Amino acid sequence: MIYPIVIYGSPVLRKVAVDIEKDYPNLEKFLKDMWDTMYVSDGVGLAAPQVGKSIRLFVIDGSPFEEDEPKLKDFKKAFINAKILEKSDEEIGMNEGCLSIPLLREDVNRPKKIRIEYYDENFEFHDEWFDGMIARVIQHEYDHLQGIMFTDKVAPIKKRLLKGKLQAITKGRFKVDYKVRLPK
Numbered sequence: 471m472i473y474p475i476v477i478y479g480s481p482v483l484r485k486v487a488v489d490i491e492k493d494y495p496n497l498e499k500f501l502k503d504m505w506d507t508m509y510v511s512d513g514v515g516l517a518a519p520q521v522g523k524s525i526r527l528f529v530i531d532g533s534p535f536e537e538d539e540p541k542l543k544d545f546k547k548a549f550i551n552a553k554i555l556e557k558s559d560e561e562i563g564m565n566e567g568c569l570s571i572p573l574l575r576e577d578v579n580r581p582k583k584i585r586i587e588y589y590d591e592n593f594e595f596h597d598e599w600f601d602g603m604i605a606r607v608i609q610h611e612y613d614h615l616q617g618i619m620f621t622d623k624v625a626p627i628k629k630r631l632l633k634g635k636l637q638a639i640t641k642g643r644f645k646v647d648y649k650v651r652l653p654k
Contacts, residue, residue, distance in 0.1 A: 472649060473507045473521035478571045478619065479640030479653035482519050487526045487615040489551045492593040494525070501548055501591050504529045511648035513569050515607045517614030520570050522651065526551045528611035535603045542604055552588035552612055555597075557581035566610060566620045572644045574635055578623045580609050 476482055490497070500523075508516035508529060517528035532545030560582045567575040583601040586608060590596060600608055610620060621632055638644070642652045 471503045471506070472510050473503060474649035474651040475507070475511055475569045476520050476522050477639060477642070477650050477652050478621075478636055480522075480570075480651070481653075482522055482524055483570060483614070483619065484617045485519065485524045486617050487517075487519055487524045490525045490527065498591075501527075501529065504548075505531075511569050515611040516569065517611045519614050519617075526615045528552070528614065530604070530607050530611060532604045532607065539603050545604060548591040549586070549608070549611070550589040550591070550593070552586055552608075552615065554584055554586050554609070554612055556585040558583035558601075562606075564606060566606075568610070568620055569648070570614075571619065571621060571636070571639060572646045572650070574621070574632070574639065576621065576624045576628065576632070578620050580606050580623075584609060586612070 504516055504518070504521065507521060508531070514532065514534050515528060515530040518525045527548070527550050529548050532542035536543040558581045561579045562582050563577050563579045565575050566578045582605065583599060584605045585599050587595070587597045613620065621629065621636065624632070640653050
């Protein structure tokens with residue numbers, strides 16, 4: 471099943487998501503649907519709140535970045551009940567976008583390296599360090615679990631400049647090739 475992407479302004483995107491148990495109903499199917507939805511929407515990551523479920527789960531496929539970081543060629547992971555434990559002091563700025571905020575991109579500073587614990591799709595526990603582009607993507611998706619959008623991280627003056635664009639997005643004034651669900 472391909473889910474519609476929940477658009478900026480929807481309350482579920484501002485909730486702190488909850489942990490799930492190993493026996494979460496239809497977890498295997500939900501993960502498959504998350505992957506399918508992400509690929510159809512041309513995303514590299516997708517968090518459960520973006521499809522309307524306030525649970526701590528996201529998926530990432532780093533292969534689109536393999537040209538810049540060859541180690542990402544086969545990077546495809548599900549993160550369940552993730553918790554970021556440590557972040558490097560060194561930050562890197564980069565341009566980001568989000569399926570839930572269509573056609574809007576802004577520069578965001580994020581820590582270069584993170585340590586995160588999570589369960590994979592088989593509910594096996596991991597405690598790992600990530601750096602570079604994949605650390606950025608993980609942090610972006612993790613923020614969705616915390617009710618944070620990438621636009622929350624831009625400079626205050628930039629936030630004021632984005633206000634009109636964000637209001638237009640909440641009203642559906644954009645055109646994308648994937649299914650969306652506007653705020654009610």
